[in-house]
Amino acid sequence: xxxxxxxxxxxxxxxxxxxxxxxxxxxxxxxxxxxxxxxxxxxxxxxxxxxxxxxxxxxxxxxxxxxxxxxxxxxxxxxxxxxxxxxxxxxxxxxxxxxxxxxxxxxxxxxxx
Amino acid sequence: xxxxxxxxxxxxxxxxxxxxxxxxxxxxxxxxxxxxxxxxxxxxxxxxxxxxxxxxxxxxxxxxxxxxxxxxxxxxxxxxxxxxxxxxxxxxxxxxxxxxxxxxxxxxxxxxxxx
Numbered sequence: 153x154x155x156x157x158x159x160x161x162x163x164x165x166x167x168x169x170x171x172x173x174x175x176x177x178x179x180x181x182x183x184x185x186x187x188x189x190x191x192x193x194x195x196x197x198x199x200x201x202x203x204x205x206x207x208x209x210x211x212x213x214x215x216x217x218x219x220x221x222x223x224x225x226x227x228x229x230x231x232x233x234x235x236x237x238x239x240x241x242x243x244x245x246x247x248x249x250x251x252x253x254x255x256x257x258x259x260x261x262x263x264x265x
Numbered sequence: 266x267x268x269x270x271x272x273x274x275x276x277x278x279x280x281x282x283x284x285x286x287x288x289x290x291x292x293x294x295x296x297x298x299x300x301x302x303x304x305x306x307x308x309x310x311x312x313x314x315x316x317x318x319x320x321x322x323x324x325x326x327x328x329x330x331x332x333x334x335x336x337x338x339x340x341x342x343x344x345x346x347x348x349x350x351x352x353x354x355x356x357x358x359x360x361x362x363x364x365x366x367x368x369x370x371x372x373x374x375x376x377x378x379x380x
Contacts, residue, residue, distance in 0.1 A: 188371075195269070195356060195371035242308065252298065252321070253369060255308040 154179045154245050158256035165233050166264050173228040173259050175243030184246040185226040186253065187217055191239045199241075202226065213237070238263045267291075269372035271357050277378045283345040286375045289338055290359030298369060299332055299342050300356040308356070314340065347379045 155178040165171050177183055184203045188196040200211025207219040217228045226243060240260050244253040270289040278284055290297050299311040312322040317334045325332070329348070334340040344351055354376050358369040 193373070195373045196358075197371070198368050201368065252310045252313060253308075254310075257307040 154183065154247060154254045156243050156245050156254055156256035158241075158243055158259050160259045161257070162260045162262065164262040164264060167235050168232050171228075171230045171233045171237070171261070173241050173243075173261070175226045175228065175256060176224050177226060177243075177245045178224065179245055179247070181247070182221075185217075185219060186244040186246070187211065187215070187226075187228050188242045188244060188255075189213075189239050190242065190258075196242065199228070233261075233263055235263045235265070237261060269357055269359050269370055271355075271372035271375050273375060274373060275376045275378075277380065278347055279380050280348055281346045282379075283343065284347045284351075284377060284379075286342040286355050286357075286377070288340045288342070288357030288372060290340070290357070291361075291370055292338065294359035294361045294370075295337075296360040296362075296369075297334060297340050298358040298360070299340070300358065300371075302354040302356060302374070303352075311342070344377075347377075349379045352377055352379050 157176045159174050186201045187199040189199050190196045199215050200209045200217055202209045202219045209217050215230050217226055219226050240258045242258045243256040246253050272287045295316050298313040300308050301311055302308045311324045312332045314334045332342045354374045356371050356374045358371045360367050360369045
């Protein structure tokens with residue numbers, strides 16, 4: 153069965169610092185991987201997705217993620233964090249039949265001045 | 266496009282009452298999903314529809330939960346009777362297409378509190 157693990161429940165970074173949020177997946181075949189962001193009181197917004205090709209994926213708001221098959225990871229990165237990036241981040245996996253997303257528990261990002 | 270629309274945004278009710286959550290998907294999307302988000306269990310898929318037909322309801326927690334999609338632009342999730350453990354944020358999402366690469370678009374959610 154598919155599963156997604158986000159090892160960090162909370163992360164605090166200073167504004168302007170770099171960010172990496174970890175995501176590990178368990179899936180037999182090539183997964184389709186997604187990162188969503190949820191701002192307080194809002195729904196989930198897609199940041200980026202990976203399904204094939206270049207393992208480094210660019211997304212919105214300056215985010216990128218790298219798919220590493222050998223490590224079963226799909227970590228999200230941003231070189232310089234802004235205060236507006238404070239939110240909950242969810243990694244998700246879907247099979248190639250793709251009818252639903254299996255989400256991780258999320259990582260809450262706090263940005264300090 | 267207005268995106269996925271959910272109503273109400275907040276619902277407070279007493280145990281035993283019926284609760285109905287509503288969702289309007291993005292026009293032209295043929296898949297609709299209901300998710301529930303809790304601190305303990307995170308985001309869980311409850312049920313999804315394709316072309317208004319329920320395809321997989323294995324995530325519906327028990328018979329107190331029911332969902333319908335009478336037409337392509339409207340879906341409801343009903344809880345009867347409601348219980349305090351049903352308190353959660355309920356999200357509706359829609360998507361066009363079946364491919365795993367297709368994006369699901371989420372509504373803002375309904376925060377349900379059952380007292």
